[in-house]
Amino acid sequence: MSFTAGDSATKISAGNAITPEDIIAAGAKAPEDVATYAMYLGDDALMLAQRLGHWISRAPEMEEDVALANIAQDQLGHARFLLSYAGSAWDQTEDDLAYFRTEEQFRSCRLVEQENGDFGQTIARQLIFSLYQYELFTRLMDSADETLASVAAKAVKEVTYHVDHAAQWTLRLGDGTDESHRRMQEGLYYMWPYVDELFNDDDLLRDLSERGIAVLPSTLRESFDARIEPILEQATLTVPDVPGAWGGDRSGNFSEHRGHILAEMQVLARQFPQGVTW
Amino acid sequence: MTESLNASWPLWEVFVRSSRGLSHVHAGSLHAPDATMALRNARDLYTRRNEGTSVWVMPSDSISSSDPDSKGGFFESPQGKDFRHATYYTKSEGVKHL
Amino acid sequence: MSTTSQHSDAAVADIEAERAGQQRFDEIIAADSRIEPRDWMPAGYRKTLVRQISQHAHSEIIGMQPEANWITRAPSLKRKMILMAKVQDEAGHGLYLYSAAETLGTSREEMVQQLLSGKAKYSSIFNYPARSWADVGAIGWLVDGAAIQNQVPLCRASYAPYGRAMVRVCKEESFHQRQGWEILLELSNGTPEQKQMAQDAVNRFYGPALQMFGPPDDDSPNSQQSMAWNIKRFSNDELRQRFVDMIVPQAEALGLTLPDPDLKWNEERGHYDFGELDWDEFMSVIKGNGPCNVQRMQHRREAHENGAWVREAAAAYAEKQARRQQDAADAHLIGA
Numbered sequence: 036m037s038f039t040a041g042d043s044a045t046k047i048s049a050g051n052a053i054t055p056e057d058i059i060a061a062g063a064k065a066p067e068d069v070a071t072y073a074m075y076l077g078d079d080a081l082m083l084a085q086r087l088g089h090w091i092s093r094a095p096e097m098e099e100d101v102a103l104a105n106i107a108q109d110q111l112g113h114a115r116f117l118l119s120y121a122g123s124a125w126d127q128t129e130d131d132l133a134y135f136r137t138e139e140q141f142r143s144c145r146l147v148e149q150e151n152g153d154f155g156q157t158i159a160r161q162l163i164f165s166l167y168q169y170e171l172f173t174r175l176m177d178s179a180d181e182t183l184a185s186v187a188a189k190a191v192k193e194v195t196y197h198v199d200h201a202a203q204w205t206l207r208l209g210d211g212t213d214e215s216h217r218r219m220q221e222g223l224y225y226m227w228p229y230v231d232e233l234f235n236d237d238d239l240l241r242d243l244s245e246r247g248i249a250v251l252p253s254t255l256r257e258s259f260d261a262r263i264e265p266i267l268e269q270a271t272l273t274v275p276d277v278p279g280a281w282g283g284d285r286s287g288n289f290s291e292h293r294g295h296i297l298a299e300m301q302v303l304a305r306q307f308p309q310g311v312t313w
Numbered sequence: 314m315t316e317s318l319n320a321s322w323p324l325w326e327v328f329v330r331s332s333r334g335l336s337h338v339h340a341g342s343l344h345a346p347d348a349t350m351a352l353r354n355a356r357d358l359y360t361r362r363n364e365g366t367s368v369w370v371m372p373s374d375s376i377s378s379s380d381p382d383s384k385g386g387f388f389e390s391p392q393g394k395d396f397r398h399a400t401y402y403t404k405s406e407g408v409k410h411l
Numbered sequence: 412m413s414t415t416s417q418h419s420d421a422a423v424a425d426i427e428a429e430r431a432g433q434q435r436f437d438e439i440i441a442a443d444s445r446i447e448p449r450d451w452m453p454a455g456y457r458k459t460l461v462r463q464i465s466q467h468a469h470s471e472i473i474g475m476q477p478e479a480n481w482i483t484r485a486p487s488l489k490r491k492m493i494l495m496a497k498v499q500d501e502a503g504h505g506l507y508l509y510s511a512a513e514t515l516g517t518s519r520e521e522m523v524q525q526l527l528s529g530k531a532k533y534s535s536i537f538n539y540p541a542r543s544w545a546d547v548g549a550i551g552w553l554v555d556g557a558a559i560q561n562q563v564p565l566c567r568a569s570y571a572p573y574g575r576a577m578v579r580v581c582k583e584e585s586f587h588q589r590q591g592w593e594i595l596l597e598l599s600n601g602t603p604e605q606k607q608m609a610q611d612a613v614n615r616f617y618g619p620a621l622q623m624f625g626p627p628d629d630d631s632p633n634s635q636q637s638m639a640w641n642i643k644r645f646s647n648d649e650l651r652q653r654f655v656d657m658i659v660p661q662a663e664a665l666g667l668t669l670p671d672p673d674l675k676w677n678e679e680r681g682h683y684d685f686g687e688l689d690w691d692e693f694m695s696v697i698k699g700n701g702p703c704n705v706q707r708m709q710h711r712r713e714a715h716e717n718g719a720w721v722r723e724a725a726a727a728y729a730e731k732q733a734r735r736q737q738d739a740a741d742a743h744l745i746g747a
Contacts, residue, residue, distance in 0.1 A: 095718025
C-alpha cells in the first residue's frame with residue numbers, strides 16, 4: 036500500500052527498546068529467589084494492566100481512552116518482561132505464569148487489585164502506585180541483576196510519564212469542582228489502606244537487597260511521602276489519616292478481588308490445554 | 314442530557330517535529346481543557362508510533378490565516394517572477410559551484 | 412440606516428460571490444485538486460461531508476466496544492497487548508475524524524450529541540456481538556479488511572482534511588487487518604476446537620462484512636453525487652467485488668471456508684460471483700434492531716455521562732488557573 040496523497044505530517048517506526056522476546060532469546064535464566072522477586076513486580080504490573088485495560092472505551096473523554104490505554108500497555112509490557120524472566124527459572128513462559136497459576140500462587144499487592152471505581156478512585160490508585168514504581172525502578176536500575184536493571188531502565192522512563200499523568204489529574208480533580216474534589220478525596224480514602232503494603236519487607240526481599248539485587252521496599256517510603264504530599268497539598272487534598280489494612284503480605288489471603296480478576300483473565304486460556312498457541 | 318456547556322473542552326491544533334532538524338508540521342487537532350493537558354493528549358494521540366521528538370499545541374481560535382476568497386490576489390505577486398529562482402539564469406558549460 | 416437599494420446591492424453581491432465560489436469549487440473538483448476548510452463549498456457538499464465523516468468517526472468509537480470486550484480475557488499476554496493497542500488506535504482514528512469534521516464548522520460536542528441521541532448512524536457491523544475470541548480475529552481480517560478497502564480511496568477524497576485523516580488512519584490500520592489474520596491463522600492451525608472457533612466466527616462475520624460497503628448501487632441514491640464531488644471514488648458494488656476477490660484466496664490460505672454456496676470464480680467477468688446478501692437484515696440492524704444496538708448505545712452513553720464530572724472539573728480548573736495567572740499579572744502591574 037502506498038500513500039501518495041498528501042502524506043501525513045509524521046512518519047512512524049517501531050523504535051528500539053528491549054522486548055520480552057529479547058529476554059528469552061538472551062537465554063537469561065533467573066535464580067529462583069530472583070524469579071520470585073520478578074514475580075512480585077510482574078504480578079503487580081499485570082493486575083494493574085488488567086484493571087486499566089477495562090477503562091478502554093469507558094474513559095471520561097475519548098482523548099483519555101487513548102491515554103489510559105498507553106499506560107495499560109506500558110504496565111502490561113513490564114509484566115511481560117518480568118514474568119518472562121521469572122518463568123525462566125522454572126522453564127515456564129509468561130503465559131504459563133499469567134494464565135495457569137492459581138490465586139494462591141500470585142504475588143500481587145492489593146492496591147493494584149482494587150476495583151477501578153470512578154475516575155477519581157482510579158487516579159488515586161495511579162498516583163500512589165506510579166510514585167511507588169518511580170522510586171522503585173529508579174533504584175532498581177542499579178540492581179546487580181542485569182536483566183532486572185535493564186527492565187527497570189526502560190520502565191522508569193514510562194513510569195515518569197504515568198506519575199505526570201496521575202499528578203495532572205489529581206490537581207484537576209482536587210482543585211476542580213466541589214464534586215470532583217469530594218470524589219478524588221474519597222478515592223484516596225479508598226486506596227490509602229493499601230499503601231503500607233507496598234513498603235513491607237519480607238525475608239526474600241531482605242536477602243535479595245543485601246546482595247544488591249532487590250530494592251528494599253521500606254527504604255522507598257520516605258521519598259514516596261516526600262513526593263506525594265506536595266502534590267496532594269497543591270490539589271487542596273489531604274493525606275488520609277487511616278491505618279494500613281491488615282495482611283499486607285502479597286499472599287492473596289486477605290483480598291477478594293484477585294480471584295475475580297483471574298477468573299476473567301484466565302477463562303479462555305483455561306478452556307484449552309496449557310501450551311496451545313493463540 | 315443535562316451537560317453544562319462549560320464542560321466542553323476547547324480545540325487545539327497539534328504540530329509535531331518528526332526528527333531533529335525538521336520543522337514542526339501540522340498533524341491534526343484535539344480537545345483538551347488547557348495547554349498542559351493538550352500537550353499530553355497530543356503526545357498520546359499523535360506520537361503513538363514514534364512519530365515525534367517534539368510537539369507544539371496552540372488554541373485553534375488563536376490562528377490567523379490568509380483569506381481563501383481573495384481569489385489568488387494574495388499570492389499573485391510572486392507569479393512570473395522567475396528571476397527569483399536559480400533556474401532563470403544562463404548556465405556556462407563546465408563552470409562549477411554556480 | 413439601511414435602504415432597500417443597499418439591501419438589494421448586498422443580495423446581488425452575495426449572489427455574485429456564490430456564483431464565483433461555485434465556479435472556483437467546480438474548477439478545483441474538475442482538476443481533481445483539494446478543497447480546504449475555508450474555501451467556498453456548496454451547502455450540500457458540506458452537509459454530506461459532515462454526515463459521512465462524523466458517521467465514520469462514530470463507527471470508530473462504537474467499534475471499540477466489540478473488541479474491548481476481549482481485552483480482559485485475551486488468551487495470551489501478547490494478544491492482550493496487541494488488542495489494547497488496536498482498540499486504542501480506534502479511539503485515535505475516531506479523534507482524527509472528529510477533528511476533520513470539525514473543520515467544517517460542526518463541533519465535536521454536537522456530533523457526539525447526535526450519536527448519543529440516536530440521530531446519527533454508525534457502521535451496522537458493530538451491532539453484532541464479539542462472542543468468541545476468534546471474533547476478534549474475524550473483525551481484524553474481514554471488518555478491518557473491508558474498512559481498508561473503503562478507506563484507501565478516501566485518502567484521495569476531495570475534502571483535504573478528510574483525506575489527510577484517512578492517510579493517517581490507513582497507515583495505522585494495516586496492522587489491524589494483519590493481526591486479525593494472524594489470530595485466525597493460529598486458530599486454524601491449532602486444535603480442532605480452535606479451528607472450529609475460527610470457522611464459526613468467519614461464518615457469522617462474512618455477510619455483515621460484505622454489507623459494510625453499503626446497499627447495492629441501484630439502492631444507493633447519494634453515491635452518484637458523492638462520486639461527482641470526488642468524495643467517493645468507487646461505487647459500493649465495485650468495492651464489494653474487490654473485497655470478495657481479495658478474501659477468497661485468503662480464506663483458502665487460512666484453511667477456512669466462506670459461508671456462501673454461490674461463491675465461485677466467473678471466468679468471463681474475471682471476478683468471483685457471490686450470493687445475494689440479506690438486505691432485510693441489514694436494514695433492520697441499521698434501524699436499531701441488531702443484536703447489540705441497545706447495548707452499544709448504552710455503553711457509550713454511560714461513558715459520556717460518567718465522565719461529565721471529570722470534564723467539568725478539568726474545565727473548572729483551567730478557568731481557575733487562567734484567573735490566577737491574570738490576577739498575578741495584574742498584581743505585578745500594580746506593583747510596578
